[in-house]
Amino acid sequence: MKKYITAILLTAVLISCGKDENTMTINGNIKGLKLGTLYFQRLSDSATYVNIDTFKIDGDGKFTFETPIEEPEVFFIYLDKKDQNPLNDRLMVFGESGEINIESTRDYFTVNAKITGSKLQEKYDEYRQIKSKYSHKNLDWIEQKFKAAKRDKKEKVDSLNKLIDQNTRRSYLYSINYCINNKNSEVAPYVALTDLTQTSVKYLDTINNSLSDNVASSKYGKLLNEYIGEIKKVKDSLKK
Template sequence: MRKSIIALFSILILVSCTEKKSAKNFVLTGNIKGLKSGTLYIQRIKDTVLVAIDTIKINGDSHFTSEFDLQSPEMLYLFLDRGVTNSLDNNIPFFAEKGIMNIETSLDFFTADVKITGSKNQELYDEYKKVVSKYVDQDLTLIEKKITAYQAKKMDEVSKMDEEQKGILKRKYLYTTNFAVNHADYEVAPYVALAEIYDINLKYMDTIQKSMTPKVSKSLYGKRLNEFIAARKKEENK
């Protein structure tokens, strides 16, 4: 009898845990090494403003968990309120998608040490940022050189570097377009189109739009890209 009661109790616990596990379609786990106390906020952009959708209090244990329903893959933000000083190193963007994701980082290098796993969109976005960062670095180097040339009144050099910057921007835009087309079966495709090349020639936007799978086209960023392209066409046809 005792064994039957124990077995029944074990089954009830298992059922309870299973139900709890399936209650929400998105689970974020993580650890911020060195963080003893503070507040974490999971944020999303709403009407161009970051708004909190979950609040996590840290008190002694640097591990955290957040669970909620996610309607569509979306770029969210993990914001750390340090409680003492304001810092630029306090907000981590992550491409959330249904399932379990994990964020590991440290208090001292909150954004620099971050490692995000559990999302294919995040994996692709990291790949994209790695390449784009090279174009950004090239542009920053040219800006520094342009300032020096401008101060020395070497306007021919300034003009030459202006053209070089345009070339860098063009390569970045073409890479972003190709990236979106090549990964049109993931929501990161319309996201980078909207976030990085919103002012590109419409023919490239059309190419990205036509490449999107039906699933991606119906996603949060897929819908926004469709609406954005329609609005641009309407404006340009006036």
């Protein structure tokens, strides 16, 4: 009898461990949301959003999504809050196995979102925080440039254009160095695919060749390698 009970307990533990290793559970709470629908999504190969699951909110902003996951992947949660305003309604989540928690608000779903439980999400958020500083500088200088152009201040416009170009180059260099310095993280090839498609293929090659074996064989590592291959094919065809 003791052997039978032990066998049952061991089986339960093994099932539980298997679920932890291959399942992602997202628990969330959207303060102020009483009515709406959440769509759990991923991007298809054609870059369109595909619904994996839906969750209807009726009186309580708490929700749960659960899905099998074999490797880290970016998912999206789209909030349709029935207000005819699509802004700030699609939240990116860098998913991995285990439990992920999301706390946010109805009116600023993406801006106020706090995501915990995903180390890759934390790493990506750190990257985006620094990256946004470059974007904010450019936006400020672009605004100044328009004002200078209205006043016909050509020298000021030229000076601001140089600042914008220099800042843009610094932004690209930051992303390139980030990818190389984080070669052991799946965030690196994802950043290369989303933020560096306009840069020289030699830099993409450098990033690709620096990736660890595990990251190179991950979803975004393979996609980066394929993307570089396609670029080289196009360049070769143009030489002929």
